[in-house]
Amino acid sequence: MIISKKVEFSASHICRSPQLSDSENERIYGAAANPLGHGHNYTVEVAIEGAPEPVTGMILDLKHLKDILEAKVLNVYDHRLLNREVTPFDRVVPTVENMAIDIWNRLEAHIDATGRARLYSVRVHETNELFVEYRGENT
Amino acid sequence: VTVHLSRRYTFSASHRLHSPVLSDAENKSIYGKCNNPYGHGHNYEVEVTVCGTVNAVTGRVVDLAALDRLTEAGILAPFRHRNLNEEVEVFRTEVPTTENLAFEVLRRLQEAWPVAFPAPGPRLEKVRIWETERNICEIGI
Numbered sequence: 390m391i392i393s394k395k396v397e398f399s400a401s402h403i404c405r406s407p408q409l410s411d412s413e414n415e416r417i418y419g420a421a422a423n424p425l426g427h428g429h430n431y432t433v434e435v436a437i438e439g440a441p442e443p444v445t446g447m448i449l450d451l452k453h454l455k456d457i458l459e460a461k462v463l464n465v466y467d468h469r470l471l472n473r474e475v476t477p478f479d480r481v482v483p484t485v486e487n488m489a490i491d492i493w494n495r496l497e498a499h500i501d502a503t504g505r506a507r508l509y510s511v512r513v514h515e516t517n518e519l520f521v522e523y524r525g526e527n528t
Numbered sequence: 529v530t531v532h533l534s535r536r537y538t539f540s541a542s543h544r545l546h547s548p549v550l551s552d553a554e555n556k557s558i559y560g561k562c563n564n565p566y567g568h569g570h571n572y573e574v575e576v577t578v579c580g581t582v583n584a585v586t587g588r589v590v591d592l593a594a595l596d597r598l599t600e601a602g603i604l605a606p607f608r609h610r611n612l613n614e615e616v617e618v619f620r621t622e623v624p625t626t627e628n629l630a631f632e633v634l635r636r637l638q639e640a641w642p643v644a645f646p647a648p649g650p651r652l653e654k655v656r657i658w659e660t661e662r663n664i665c666e667i668g669i
Binding site: 409 | 529530531532533534535536537582585586587588589591592593
């Protein structure tokens with residue numbers, strides 16, 4: 390069984406790679422290559438897979454999940470310039486692809502200490518027209 | 529590291545659901561209001577999902593501008609503000625249900641894919657079409 394939770398944050402980013410020329414950056418990232426940055430309201434949808442615990446009827450404590458999302462994602466990402474203020478985006482371009490992978494990496498180990506539930510997927514919506522889903526390294 | 533990226537597009541078109549192999553009464557009973565002989569229209573949404581590995585330099589799984597061009601040329605331009613039954617060849621013979629529309633969108637994308645995204649580039653994974661907020665059809669490879 391899979392249960393999902395959505396949270397939102399707002400952040401700015403610059404999609405430019407130092408390994409590419411100015412014209413390549415502009416061709417690949419378009420308007421997102423603006424060196425002065427721009428921002429989005431991001432939605433993160435986290436899906437947890439597991440079986441309901443027989444007594445509580447819950448896969449995991451949703452308050453616990455909310456606290457983890459706040460501590461590991463929102464407090465780190467919300468109202469930040471990702472390139473400057475969030476690792477690993479000092480080294481990798483903060484595309485929505487790399488953000489989904491980073492958010493997975495920040496969450497995976499903290500979802501459930503009892504082993505009943507596991508992180509199934511992370512979806513990051515950058516706009517209404519674009520989202521990315523990541524299900525871990527092995528899928 | 530595989531990620532799945534989805535991009536949404538929109539177009540408006542008209543259609544009529546009517547099968548020539550069914551009687552008028554059967555058509556009316558199966559398709560209801562959608563069988564109106566004068567046709568009717570929708571604002572369709574098309575979601576294209578691709579999967580692949582994230583390029584280490586660009587941080588991208590797919591060139592979004594190239595995906596936009598492919599979808600615009602193959603799907604949006606030929607379907608936008610058209611009467612699907614009259615102006616899209618395949619729907620002269622097939623009923624333009626959301627199901628058949630999803631098949632046709634996938635077929636067109638698959639046909640153009642190898643030129644736009646040669647191996648080992650991003651792979652086409654699935655297509656979802658919203659006919660209305662409540663009618664959604666999904667088709668995978």
